[in-house]
Each structure stands twice: as C-alpha cells, then as structure tokens.
Amino acid sequence: MPLPDPLLGAEDPDVFRIFGSSGRSEWLLTADHAGRAIPGRLAGLQLSPALLDTHVAWDLGVAGLAERLAALLDAFLILHNYSRLVIDVNRPPGAPDSIVSLSEQSPIPANSKLSIAQREQRRSELFDPYHRRITAELDGRQRRGQPSVLVAxxxxxxxHSGQERPWHVGVLHGRDGRLARRLLRGLRQERGLQVGDNEPYAVSDDSDHTLVVHGERRRIPHVELEVRQDLLTSEAGQQEWAVRLATVLVESLAEELPPIQHDYSPLG
Structure with missing residues (x-):
C-alpha cells in the first residue's frame, strides 16, 4: 500500500514553538492545547471558523499565560501549535478521544472515518515530534545536572455541557501529589479564590499523556494547572494569573519536597 502524502505542507506552521529556550531555572512548562492550526490538506476539518475560535478547538488564553509565566520563572516553555481536533497531544495514542468525531455537542465529520494509516500519520507528524522534543529537553537537563520540575x-x-464550573483554577495530579498539595495550600490562602483539587478534571492513564509520561514515569516533580478561560481573555488577566502562579510555584520549592512514594499500579 502506498504511503499517504505528507500531512504538513510548506505553508503549514511548525508543530510546536519554543519560548525561553535558554531558560536556566528548574521549571519546564508545556502547553499542549495552545494552538488551533489545522493542516491545509485537511481543509479546516470541514468546520466553521466560528467553531474553531471556541474552546472546542483549543485552550483559550493559555498561550499568553504560559509565555508570561515562563518569562517570570526563567523557564523553558514548549507550546503545541495545532488544534486538539486534529490530534490531542495530551491523550495516549489510540485512546478513544485521541482523535474525536464528536467534541462536546459539536460533530467533527472529517474525523469520523479515518483509516489506520491516516490516524498513524497524524500521530507521526503532529504528536510524536512534540513529545520527542520534551523528552530531548528533559534528557539534556539530566545530562547537565539541571533539575527539572514539569508544569503542564x-x-x-x-x-461545559450546560454545567457551570465555579473554580477559578484547578490543581491536578495523579499518583504523585507532592507538588500539587503545596500549590493547593498556597492558592487557597487567597481569599475568594476557588481552587479545585483534581477539578474540573482528574489525571488518569487513559485521559492524560504529558504529565504521566514526562512527569510520573521520570519521577520528577510535576503538576497540571487549569485556569478558567474567562479569567484569561485579556493581557491583564493573563499577567495577573502568571504572577499569581509564579509566586506559588516558587514558594512551593522553598523547602525540599518529601521523597516520592507512588508506584505504577493502574490509575483509573
């Protein structure tokens, strides 16, 4: 069987971009859903521009937040440029929601009848390069003796689906909650701030890839932070949250973390 033509053309953006490539701190930041690009060959997945402007296609406001936070922390930041509707780089390959045909109430018809070869092509061209770059950065730091703390x-x-979410920010973790517990305590000291503990999502082996593979399996400190999108609609809001998160992240490492205790039994 002939191989399909390359998915990405000369006019398509790079798979990811790096901000703070010379960051000297221990912090390594990822933004899996920072972009909404779609390869030209896929003709916008037959979706309206209006839909591609919504949270269905990407994490609104997270790119601006991430860049401001990286600047404050002198951190390395990697941002994925493509929409999660093409392939979700925070889902294990082969998971049912790795390439969705229905997102919330929005059908994604172009994804409904993909061949195995087409799915594998999206993985090889858009998923694998992003995670290889994260792996390479962490490997390089380990060789240099530079500590790493992963923040997704x-x-x-x-x-979501008609349900209001009251949290301003969520602190997510799986087996290893050492860093998350410190961040929860720090954020909850601010009066009026509603902080979710594994809310509005929880980390699992089935629903998360970045934190599990690059954080848990490497046994480095890690946490996932979710900020509500209406708080990130302006540059001022993004800066406010960057300062808030930078403060609690730095404070969380003021004392050495306790020894890691988690194992690798299945995580639901």
Missing part, C-alpha cells in the same frame, strides 16, 4: 498548563471553559 491548560485552561478550561466556564460552562
């Missing part, structure tokens, strides 16, 4: 940044819609 996301944003969430204030209303």
């Amino acid at each position: 940044l996301h944003s969430f819609t204030p209303v």
Whole structure:
C-alpha cells in the first residue's frame, strides 16, 4: 500500500514553538492545547471558523499565560501549535478521544472515518515530534545536572455541557501529589479564590499523556494547572494569573519536597 502524502505542507506552521529556550531555572512548562492550526490538506476539518475560535478547538488564553509565566520563572516553555481536533497531544495514542468525531455537542465529520494509516500519520507528524522534543529537553537537563520540575498548563471553559464550573483554577495530579498539595495550600490562602483539587478534571492513564509520561514515569516533580478561560481573555488577566502562579510555584520549592512514594499500579 502506498504511503499517504505528507500531512504538513510548506505553508503549514511548525508543530510546536519554543519560548525561553535558554531558560536556566528548574521549571519546564508545556502547553499542549495552545494552538488551533489545522493542516491545509485537511481543509479546516470541514468546520466553521466560528467553531474553531471556541474552546472546542483549543485552550483559550493559555498561550499568553504560559509565555508570561515562563518569562517570570526563567523557564523553558514548549507550546503545541495545532488544534486538539486534529490530534490531542495530551491523550495516549489510540485512546478513544485521541482523535474525536464528536467534541462536546459539536460533530467533527472529517474525523469520523479515518483509516489506520491516516490516524498513524497524524500521530507521526503532529504528536510524536512534540513529545520527542520534551523528552530531548528533559534528557539534556539530566545530562547537565539541571533539575527539572514539569508544569503542564491548560485552561478550561466556564460552562461545559450546560454545567457551570465555579473554580477559578484547578490543581491536578495523579499518583504523585507532592507538588500539587503545596500549590493547593498556597492558592487557597487567597481569599475568594476557588481552587479545585483534581477539578474540573482528574489525571488518569487513559485521559492524560504529558504529565504521566514526562512527569510520573521520570519521577520528577510535576503538576497540571487549569485556569478558567474567562479569567484569561485579556493581557491583564493573563499577567495577573502568571504572577499569581509564579509566586506559588516558587514558594512551593522553598523547602525540599518529601521523597516520592507512588508506584505504577493502574490509575483509573
């Protein structure tokens, strides 16, 4: 069987971009859903521009937040440029929602009848390069003796499937909650701030890839942070949250973390 033509053409953006490539701190930031690009060959997945402007396609406001936070922390930041509707780089390959044909109430017809070869092509061209770059950065730091702390940044819609979400920010973790517990304590000291503990999402082996593979399996400190999207609509809001998160992240490492205790039994 002949191989399909390359998915990405000369006019398509790079798979990811790096901000703070010379960051000297221990912090390594990721933004899996920072972009909404779609390869030209896929003709916008037959979706309206209006839909591609919504949270269905990407994490609104997270790119601006991530860049401001990276600048404050002198951190390395990697941002994925393509829409999660093409392939979700925070889902294990082969997971049912790795390439969705229905997102919330929005059908994605171009994804409904993909061949195995087409799915594998999206993985090889858009998923694998991003995670190889994260792996290479962490490997390089380990060789140089530079500590690493992984922070996966996301944003969430204030209303999902008709349900309002009251949290301003969510602190997510799986087996290893050492860093997350410190961040929860720090954020909850601010009066009026509603902080979710594994809300509005929880980390699992089935629903998360970045944190599990690059954080848990490497046994480095890690956490996932979700900020509500209506708080990130302006540059001022993004800066406010960057300062808030930078403050609690730095404070969280003021004392050495306790020894890691988690194992690798299945995580639901």
